[in-house]
Amino acid sequence: MNKIQMTTPLVEMDGDEMTRILWQYIKDELLLPFIDLKTEYYDLGLKYRDETDDKVTFDAAEACNRLGVGVKCATITPNDARVKEYNLKAMYKSPNGTIRSIMDGTVFRAPIMLKSIPPYVPTWEKPITIARHAYGDVYKNTEMKIDGPGLAELVFTAEDGTVTRQTIHEFKGPGVIQGMHNLDKSITSFARSCFNFALDTKQDVWFASKDTISKKYDGRFRDVFQEVYDKEYKEKFEAAGITYFYTLIDDIVARVIRSKGGFIWACKNYDGDVMSDMLATAYGSLAMMTSVLVSPSGKYEYEAAHGTVQRHYYKHLKGEETSTNSVATIFAWSGALRKRGELDGIEELQVFADKLEKATLDTIEAGNMTGDLALITTMDKSKVKKLNSLDFIKAIRATLEGML
Numbered sequence: 311m312n313k314i315q316m317t318t319p320l321v322e323m324d325g326d327e328m329t330r331i332l333w334q335y336i337k338d339e340l341l342l343p344f345i346d347l348k349t350e351y352y353d354l355g356l357k358y359r360d361e362t363d364d365k366v367t368f369d370a371a372e373a374c375n376r377l378g379v380g381v382k383c384a385t386i387t388p389n390d391a392r393v394k395e396y397n398l399k400a401m402y403k404s405p406n407g408t409i410r411s412i413m414d415g416t417v418f419r420a421p422i423m424l425k426s427i428p429p430y431v432p433t434w435e436k437p438i439t440i441a442r443h444a445y446g447d448v449y450k451n452t453e454m455k456i457d458g459p460g461l462a463e464l465v466f467t468a469e470d471g472t473v474t475r476q477t478i479h480e481f482k483g484p485g486v487i488q489g490m491h492n493l494d495k496s497i498t499s500f501a502r503s504c505f506n507f508a509l510d511t512k513q514d515v516w517f518a519s520k521d522t523i524s525k526k527y528d529g530r531f532r533d534v535f536q537e538v539y540d541k542e543y544k545e546k547f548e549a550a551g552i553t554y555f556y557t558l559i560d561d562i563v564a565r566v567i568r569s570k571g572g573f574i575w576a577c578k579n580y581d582g583d584v585m586s587d588m589l590a591t592a593y594g595s596l597a598m599m600t601s602v603l604v605s606p607s608g609k610y611e612y613e614a615a616h617g618t619v620q621r622h623y624y625k626h627l628k629g630e631e632t633s634t635n636s637v638a639t640i641f642a643w644s645g646a647l648r649k650r651g652e653l654d655g656i657e658e659l660q661v662f663a664d665k666l667e668k669a670t671l672d673t674i675e676a677g678n679m680t681g682d683l684a685l686i687t688t689m690d691k692s693k694v695k696k697l698n699s700l701d702f703i704k705a706i707r708a709t710l711e712g713m714l
């Protein structure tokens with residue numbers, strides 16, 4: 311069989327622990343036998359990040375901006391324990407955070423749905439894609455504990471020295487205060503990323519805030535979204551037959567639960583933090599969640615939503631058998647390959663990506679799955695075969711070979 315040819319390389323970002331093991335299995339079993347895989351390789355494994363003082367992460371993010379499509383393995387975000395474990399020179403920042411800020415992107419997360427793993431909400435027939443604004447608000451706040459009576463004020467000093475002040479509260483006793491901000495530029499980028507992704511995936515966009523209470527702050531989010539939509543996207547949306555819909559956050563949660571799914575839910579930073587965990591759980595499993603970072607200028611970085619599955623890795627190191635779910639990582643590759651195929655006009659690559667995803671889901675629906683899915687599937691238990699990490703990928707390969 312002739313291997314599928316690529317023109318532009320993908321930015322390949324290797325990672326850590328159990329997902330690094332899966333990464334190699336996926337390449338060996340599901341990609342290299344079928345594709346003349348072209349990648350620009352960056353090792354974001356913690357050891358090499360440390361050797362390069364994290365320069366490799368910055369280089370990888372720049373490469374995503376240059377080449378347009380990247381695929382990333384899960385990586386360790388160091389904490390005190392990791393600094394000791396890996397004898398690190400510094401407590402490096404989260405690679406995802408670094409990449410996100412360089413690409414100025416928005417993360418879109420969507421569940422991978424299976425017939426045999428129905429969501430907790432029975433009306434959800436399609437995935438709900440959640441987009442979280444990843445800048446500002448309470449995540450870049452300034453807080454103060456107030457110990458006794460006094461005046462708390464909001465003060466803004468303009469460049470020309472003009473001072474504007476407003477009373478927050480006249481404290482009669484102890485309490486707390488908090489200041490936070492956001493930027494028109496960041497909200498605009500977020501809106502553009504959401505609208506671009508909607509056009510890409512032919513889905514409606516829903517957005518909500520609490521603008522009845524926060525008239526200026528949340529009101530600014532509502533207005534920026536509407537301005538960007540009216541000026542840059544309205545016509546394109548109408549041509550594509552999709553819509554943009556804004557409402558109150560209280561109203562949207564009710565609508566989300568009653569919906570059939572199949573839309574993009576744009577969330578402010580805090581809403582996205584909380585709601586993405588709710589959606590992942592309601593759809594079944596974090597191991598079945600895809601994640602793609604989309605920049606406002608249309609560059610893409612695909613990954614799995616879960617971490618490096620440390621506990622499984624330690625078992626693997628002890629020579630014990632693991633049954634780690636590689637589906638989200640496989641879908642990161644298929645997403646990246648499909649997008650590369652679209653951008654370069656390589657039909658074969660897009661078809662391969664579709665088949666790889668179908669082979670993965672068909673393998674599971676036939677009863678061959680990893681332990682985490684075996685625990686939650688509604689399939690007749692006598693039909694379920696729990697496979698180890700490598701055998702699961704080999705089973706997908708067998709299904710895929712049957713389809714090609």
Ligand code: NAP
Pocket residue numbers: 383384385386387388406596597613614615616617618619620621622633634635636682
């Ligand atoms: P995790 O890797 O997401 O795993 C937490 C638990 O969830 C696992 O122990 C496992 O449960 C289950 N799980 C997650 N993914 C699974 C999969 N693919 N197959 C089967 N089970 C799966 O989170 P963590 O262990 O708390 O974090 C490990 C490292 O990942 C941390 O250093 C963190 O910094 C990093 N992290 C990276 C990213 C990223 O790069 N995007 C995201 C989150 C966390 P059982 O143990 O019960 O089987």
Ligand code: MG
Pocket residue numbers: 583584587
């Ligand atoms: Mg959260």
